[in-house]
Amino acid sequence: GAVVSQHPSWVICKSGTSVKIECRSLDFQATTMFWYRQFPKQSLMLMATSNEGSKATYEQGVEKDKFLINHASLTLSTLTVTSAHPEDSSFYICSARLELGTDTQYFGPGTRLTVL
Amino acid sequence: QKEVEQDPGPLSVPEGAIVSLNCTYSNSAFQYFMWYRQYSRKGPELLMYTYSSGNKEDGRFTAQVDKSSKYISLFIRDSQPSDSATYLCAMSDGKFYFGSGTKLNVKP
Numbered sequence: 491g492a493v494v495s496q497h498p499s500w501v502i503c504k505s506g507t508s509v510k511i512e513c514r515s516l517d518f519q520a521t522t523m524f525w526y527r528q529f530p531k532q533s534l535m536l537m538a539t540s541n542e543g544s545k546a547t548y549e550q551g552v553e554k555d556k557f558l559i560n561h562a563s564l565t566l567s568t569l570t571v572t573s574a575h576p577e578d579s580s581f582y583i584c585s586a587r588l589e590l591g592t593d594t595q596y597f598g599p600g601t602r603l604t605v606l
Numbered sequence: 607q608k609e610v611e612q613d614p615g616p617l618s619v620p621e622g623a624i625v626s627l628n629c630t631y632s633n634s635a636f637q638y639f640m641w642y643r644q645y646s647r648k649g650p651e652l653l654m655y656t657y658s659s660g661n662k663e664d665g666r667f668t669a670q671v672d673k674s675s676k677y678i679s680l681f682i683r684d685s686q687p688s689d690s691a692t693y694l695c696a697m698s699d700g701k702f703y704f705g706s707g708t709k710l711n712v713k714p
Binding site: 494496524533534581583585592593594595596597598599600602 | 648698706
């Protein structure tokens with residue numbers, strides 16, 4: 491199956507700092523990638539849809555100035571949490587959309603962010 | 607009403623049992639149907655995807671789609687403790703919709 495990587499797998503930072511998370515599709519090109527947030531024992535919450543070469547589309551209630559998304563190439567999307575605060579602590583998961591013969595998403599392993 | 611409904615469980619079964627996981631949906635435009643498995647603190651892993659009504663089998667897993675009833679199922683035969691995870695259904699009509707996930711516990 492298609493492989494999506496995420497880096498880092500976990501990060502601890504101080505309040506007020508910015509954190510960048512990378513999402514890469516390793517063996518296929520993805521014009522669309524998605525960013526999700528997941529709280530413990532809860533389902534995935536879509537934050538934004540990232541399209542290569544254009545601005546991301548954010549879901550209602552997600553601050554685009556706080557969660558900066560860049561999809562600079564067909565294999566890389568980044569999520570930057572700016573001026574992170576403890577309430578931003580969560581599990582962030584990206585996925586890449588594969589539309590060749592099907593329409594599905596392949597997920598990365600996730601990044602656990604803890605803001606102190 | 608949610609686009610996709612999935613019983614959150616938890617579902618607890620003995621090892622070796624046949625497990626049936628289900629989702630219902632309301633949008634007849636859904637064309638692609640997926641099942642994901644998510645272990646704790648990991649990203650979801652794609653298990654099965656189907657396009658049309660009918661059954662698709664892969665090892666111990668069988669995905670079933672009934673478009674007329676707007677109902678999809680995932681069957682796990684000879685369930686193992688390693689199958690203990692949360693199972694998410696997902697559907698697409700160009701936009702993706704996920705179920706809330708069913709937590710499965712297979713007891714040794």
